[in-house]
Structures are given as structure tokens and as C-alpha cells.
Amino acid sequence: MGHDDPDRPAKDKGYVEAYKSIETDRTEMIKSGAREARKRKLDGDAANLLGKIKTHYLLKDSLVLTVLQQCAATYVGGERVNLGLGGSAMDPDTYEELRGEWGKAAPLAAGGIFTEFHSFPPQNKAALGKGNVGGTLAKRKVQGNLLVKVAGVRFNMHIDIAE
Numbered sequence: 381m382g383h384d385d386p387d388r389p390a391k392d393k394g395y396v397e398a399y400k401s402i403e404t405d406r407t408e409m410i411k412s413g414a415r416e417a418r419k420r421k422l423d424g425d426a427a428n429l430l431g432k433i434k435t436h437y438l439l440k441d442s443l444v445l446t447v448l449q450q451c452a453a454t455y456v457g458g459e460r461v462n463l464g465l466g467g468s469a470m471d472p473d474t475y476e477e478l479r480g481e482w483g484k485a486a487p488l489a490a491g492g493i494f495t496e497f498h499s500f501p502p503q504n505k506a507a508l509g510k511g512n513v514g515g516t517l518a519k520r521k522v523q524g525n526l527l528v529k530v531a532g533v534r535f536n537m538h539i540d541i542a543e
Contacts, residue, residue, distance in 0.1 A: 505522070
């Protein structure tokens with residue numbers, strides 16, 4: 381087995397690969413530690429907002445819990461801050477009801493990690509020249525937005541509204 385053996389990497393190649401592997405492991409450990417720290421913050425929510433909503437007489441069956449759970453999971457994962465509520469476009473009256481419920485959830489969050497609840501009336505994004513979804517081919521039309529901060533990180537839940 382000489383230096384020209386194709387099954388044996390060159391000395392410098394082995395070092396480079398080992399260094400990349402160590403750096404990848406280190407980066408993953410840092411990310412994992414950050415995720416665990418964010419999970420502890422969420423679990424230690426002094427207001428216990430998610431628990432309160434699960435039993436709240438008006439909110440337990442609303443989409444408020446779903447939206448907040450998606451924001452919380454994305455916060456823990458350290459992922460994007462612009463989210464989209466899946467499913468078919470929401471009826472405008474249903475969205476207005478959801479906005480009202482969103483406002484009712486805000487006081488339940490007092491003293492906790494969920495802050496700055498805001499909602500916005502539907503906008504025709506295409507008419508405003510904001511019809512593209514990022515760099516994709518997907519198109520936006522009428523959209524409402526629910527915003528909340530989780531431990532200081534602002535999340536925006538986009539909700540498609542039926543025309």
C-alpha cells in the first residue's frame with residue numbers, strides 16, 4: 381500500500397476531513413445546547429400560557445393554541461420567524477373571531493415569555509405588490525397576520541383569508 385493507493389486518503393486529506401468533522405460536531409453541540417436552553421425557557425414560562433389556554437373556556441377550542449404552539453416549537457428549534465397557518469383559506473369572519481381570541485390570550489400571558497400580541501386586518505398582498513412568497517413561485521393574495529414575541533423573538537403567523 382503505497383501513497384498512490386486509492387483506498388487510502390492522503391495525509392493532508394485525512395486531517396482536513398477530521399477537522400471538518402470536529403467542527404461539524406462542535407457546531408451541532410452548540411446548536412443543541414441553544415435549543416435546550418430555549419426549551420427550558422419555554423417550559424419555565426411563569427404565566428404557563430399554553431397550559432392556561434388548554435383549559436380556558438373560550439380559548440381551549442380556538443386556533444390560538446395551535447398558533448402559539450407552532451411559534452413555541454419554532455422558537456425552540458431556532459428556525460424561521462415567519463410562519464404560515466396551513467389548511468385552506470380562512471373565512472374573513474372566522475379570522476375576525478380569531479383576532480378577538482388572540483386579544484383575549486394576551487392578558488393570560490402576563491409575566492411570562494409570550495408578549496406583544498398583535499393582529500392585523502386582512503390585506504390584499506398581491507394588490508400591494510407583495511404577492512410572492514419569498515423566492516418561491518407560490519403567490520399570496522389576501523392575508524391576515526398574528527404576531528407574538530416568544531422570549532423576545534418576534535414571530536409572525538401569516539393566515540390566508542378567503543376572498
